[in-house]
Amino acid sequence: METDADAGTVQVKGLRKRFGSVTALDGLSFTLTPGQVTGFVGPNGAGKSTTLRIVLGLDAADDGEALIGGRPYRALSTPLQEVGALLDAGAVHPSRRGRDHLLWLAHSHRIPVRRVDEVLEQVGLASASRRRAGGYSLGMRQRLGIAAALLGDPPVLLLDEPVNGLDPEGIRWIRGFLKSLAREGRTVLVSSHLMSELEDSADHLVVIGRGRVIADTGVRELLAAASGDRVALRTSARTEAMTLLAAAGATVAATDRDALTVSGVNAEKVVQLLAGAGVPFSEVSAHRATLEEAYMELTGDALEFAAPPVTGTEAS
Numbered sequence: 001m002e003t004d005a006d007a008g009t010v011q012v013k014g015l016r017k018r019f020g021s022v023t024a025l026d027g028l029s030f031t032l033t034p035g036q037v038t039g040f041v042g043p044n045g046a047g048k049s050t051t052l053r054i055v056l057g058l059d060a061a062d063d064g065e066a067l068i069g070g071r072p073y074r075a076l077s078t079p080l081q082e083v084g085a086l087l088d089a090g091a092v093h094p095s096r097r098g099r100d101h102l103l104w105l106a107h108s109h110r111i112p113v114r115r116v117d118e119v120l121e122q123v124g125l126a127s128a129s130r131r132r133a134g135g136y137s138l139g140m141r142q143r144l145g146i147a148a149a150l151l152g153d154p155p156v157l158l159l160d161e162p163v164n165g166l167d168p169e170g171i172r173w174i175r176g177f178l179k180s181l182a183r184e185g186r187t188v189l190v191s192s193h194l195m196s197e198l199e200d201s202a203d204h205l206v207v208i209g210r211g212r213v214i215a216d217t218g219v220r221e222l223l224a225a226a227s228g229d230r231v232a233l234r235t236s237a238r239t240e241a242m243t244l245l246a247a248a249g250a251t252v253a254a255t256d257r258d259a260l261t262v263s264g265v266n267a268e269k270v271v272q273l274l275a276g277a278g279v280p281f282s283e284v285s286a287h288r289a290t291l292e293e294a295y296m297e298l299t300g301d302a303l304e305f306a307a308p309p310v311t312g313t314e315a316s
């Protein structure tokens with residue numbers, strides 16, 4: 001990897017792009033920093049692929065610019081060593097063997113052949129590397145695509161929907177792998193239209209909708225804000241607990257036969273009140289929102305294809 005401090009920084013500045021009457025990008029700006037997995041999230045059609053294509057010099061912006069290590073993609077002298085990308089895992093010719101595909105890439109970019117075997121090993125494809133790509137499963141094609149992105153040992157990795165179509169084992173593998181790449185100090189961007197896919201892997205999120213940034217935030221901060229002061233409570237005496245907590249000024253909602261969500265009173269106070277009144281309980285914990293909940297709260301109706309909100313008791 002390069003040691004240049006700026007090599008891993010990706011800057012997207014005021015990108016605009018129209019396709020006929022469709023505004024795909026409407027003044028999009030964000031910066032990616034090294035050492036983090038950034039989730040690039042938005043519903044279908046939000047503009048994720050268009051952004052990545054522009055960053056990678058495959059499409060031209062109408063306005064604005066995208067810089068990798070301070071330079072536009074076309075100005076990079078050794079692009080594969082500066083940015084690795086996975087855009088379309090199906091792009092490998094089916095009759096080509098996995099290893100040959102990487103060898104061809106390595107030769108054409110003056111990358112040493114030993115890197116081919118290193119990356120095949122790294123993505124867990126070494127034993128299947130002499131098979132033709134046409135016989136690969138989707139998961140194996142994704143791994144080959146990631147191997148190609150890693151070939152030049154770049155400080156920046158941009159992966160468009162790498163989890164798409166993977167089985168649970170493949171998803172688990174990719175999450176851990178992306179995190180380990182970020183821990184090595186690389187800048188990792190992974191796009192997805194499903195927030196749940198980024199649970200446990202993203203450190204930072206850039207959420208977009210209709211070609212604009214809706215949120216640019218740390219995952220921890222987002223979850224803390226979405227979790228609010230809600231407390232989850234498990235009790236076999238639901239009615240008594242509800243009456244007691246409501247009398248103390250809390251707002252209480254039943255979420256299950258023996259579970260309540262309490263807001264307006266913190267966990268410590270809930271324990272104090274229940275214990276003081278002799279109401280039995282088996283669990284009191286600060287409610288931790290899921291990334292999906294936080295996302296819905298954040299984006300609300302900003303999303304083009306959001307489902308109508310579920311209200312009242314249906315939400316439980």
Ligand SMILES: Nc1ncnc2c1ncn2[C@@H]1O[C@H](COP(=O)(O)OP(=O)(O)OP(=O)(O)O)[C@@H](O)[C@H]1O
Nearest residue numbers: 019022024042043044045046047048049050051193
């Ligand atoms: N080559 C093109 N010609 C016309 N319209 C396009 C083209 N590429 C993208 N668009 C439109 O631009 C908008 C943004 O598309 P884009 O593919 O960037 O979204 P996305 O967030 O990647 O969506 P998905 O999750 O479905 O991949 C959409 O309305 C799309 O239909």
